[in-house]
Amino acid sequence: MTKEELKQVSDSKTSLGYKRGDIIFDEGELLNGVYCIRSGVCKLVKLNSNGKDQTVKLLGKGELIGQRSIISEERTNLSAVALNDVELCYVPKDQILNSLHVNKDFSFDVLQHLAQNLRQAEDDLIDMAQKSVKQRLAETIITLKNDFGVADDGSINVVLTRDDYASIIGTATESVI
Template structure:
């Protein structure tokens, strides 16, 4: 029943009838991952996808010396691993739980059977993949925009646009966020402090409240023009 409830809340699976949703639920299972645990690793066969129900997952690539590069962050209600699954290939990167994570794991076999019968579901999956591509392109753009101020301002404005609110829940440590923006942790902390001192943002625990979006847009634009 819990699996059916989860599937019923996901826009991705809206085209499914009740019977189809029940069939898909039979090919799903709930999974939990402790902080630091890998949901999957680069090079593993992609036999399914995850829907994040709780926590945050970072998608990373590891260098030979062990250093990691955060490609993007996956939060509650979003999917991970679907691109590799549809290619019937291997995962191009690793997915690691930032904190305690719960997911709904959807097997490729169960999903492919429904996609074959329901073209509308395939279109929705394509739309989800396109959104993920735009998010990744945004991440690359942020890393290329000038200094720390421009990158941080661009990121905050992007999260504000997605969430539709001035209060942003980071959900990750500053170390992870710095890696995502291509900055050193100390650099990120200094820049965030400068934004606070200038009255652009306010820190509320793990939340960041945007107080002057216009000023942040000016900073982001300056970074893009460099």
């Protein structure tokens, strides 16, 4: 983006804060903007037929939330929830769409990001079908370590409960050590 385009985005954004467990948006909402994570971790969840949340993805600093719904002009098919205290930037839909129309490099970057998300979703679907609970748990722990880093004491820099792990790997809480 040019300096002028960045200034327009910066001038249009607002800062928002959420506490652990706060809902950023619910499944089925029509979004009027895109969220960018400044700090903290959010989870994208889908309510299943049993009334339990299935965690689809964890997102951290620098990642976007809601861009697919803005581009497709569809209601959200997932809910976004703060996993811990989160600071977000919110950029209005009109600003995002204008940037997509006038800046082909920005549009290409967005397309690449969406393609990467689609690839990850395909990989996750294959993992759910072909890997055991133990394998999925081990891979999840490695991914969390790589994505969020490790504290001085050796723990992963994102705190998750057994319920969280079960929701991420698609199993019952009792199956998670």
